[in-house]
Amino acid sequence: MLVAGNWKMFTDLITARSLAKEVVEAVGSPGDVNVVVCPPAISLHAISEIVRTTPVGLGAQNMHEEANGAFTGEISAPMLRSVGCQYVILGHSERRQYFGETDRGVNMKILQAHGHDLLPIVCVGEALDQRKSGRAEEVVRKQIDGALEGIAVDDPALLVIAYEPVWAIGTGETATPQQAQEMHALIRSLLADRYGENKASEIEILYGGSVKPHNAVELFGQRDVTGGLIGGASLKAEDFAAIVQAAQ
Numbered sequence: 380m381l382v383a384g385n386w387k388m389f390t391d392l393i394t395a396r397s398l399a400k401e402v403v404e405a406v407g408s409p410g411d412v413n414v415v416v417c418p419p420a421i422s423l424h425a426i427s428e429i430v431r432t433t434p435v436g437l438g439a440q441n442m443h444e445e446a447n448g449a450f451t452g453e454i455s456a457p458m459l460r461s462v463g464c465q466y467v468i469l470g471h472s473e474r475r476q477y478f479g480e481t482d483r484g485v486n487m488k489i490l491q492a493h494g495h496d497l498l499p500i501v502c503v504g505e506a507l508d509q510r511k512s513g514r515a516e517e518v519v520r521k522q523i524d525g526a527l528e529g530i531a532v533d534d535p536a537l538l539v540i541a542y543e544p545v546w547a548i549g550t551g552e553t554a555t556p557q558q559a560q561e562m563h564a565l566i567r568s569l570l571a572d573r574y575g576e577n578k579a580s581e582i583e584i585l586y587g588g589s590v591k592p593h594n595a596v597e598l599f600g601q602r603d604v605t606g607g608l609i610g611g612a613s614l615k616a617e618d619f620a621a622i623v624q625a626a627q
């Protein structure tokens with residue numbers, strides 16, 4: 380199980396530090412659950428000092444697909460490594476929607492992450508109109524195929540997928556546990572086609588989209604849901620810890 384908190388563009392250095400400390404405290408010893416926080420890039424280094432000796436891991440919310448170069452304003456995988464990141468969220472729907480990220484770009488970023496020992500959390504998910512018109516599976520299939528093209532997975536621990544229906548992100552509306560399970564099962568089968576049943580069975584597939592303490596147990600209870608990518612609720616240490624507890 381893996382529970383990752385995506386802080387998005389919230390917190391400044393001061394509030395990020397206090398939130399990280401509260402999370403460490405509230406989460407305690409999470410047992411078998413891997414817990415990760417993904418603060419804004421500007422606070423990564425400071426937070427790495429706080430979480431380094433704790434069970435809480437550190438992730439970035441995005442990165443560039445090149446290791447370095449004349450790309451003003453961008454941040455690369457080796458830079459993230461140098462400030463203590465182990466994870467990076469890639470292809471979040473907000474990146475796709477507002478910053479024009481494509482499956483091809485996500486694919487290049489996964490390669491880059493793997494080349495620098497960063498564990499990618501690859502986000503996929505359909506928009507509301509796509510679900511309403513019965514195209515949800517087709518959309519997710521295309522995103523998975525595009526993102527994973529040519530990506531070798533020797534160790535299933537080196538890839539994480541997050542299914543996040545766009546209509547459930549930040550809206551308070553969650554996929555029903557059945558809707559989540561259906562899509563997770565499809566993703567699992569696509570992974571099996573690519574990497575074989577054994578490896579596919581070990582790849583974490585997180586659900587994201589308005590996961591809260593009150594719905595986490597049921598969502599995490601689904602066979603192919605092995606954790607969550609948490610937005611809003613990750614900004615309150617108590618709620619985030621309750622979700623980690625649900626995963627336990």
Ligand code: PGA
Nearest residue numbers: 548549588589609610611
């Ligand atoms: P939410 O965000 O939990 O606020 O819906 C999830 C995400 O965007 O990762």
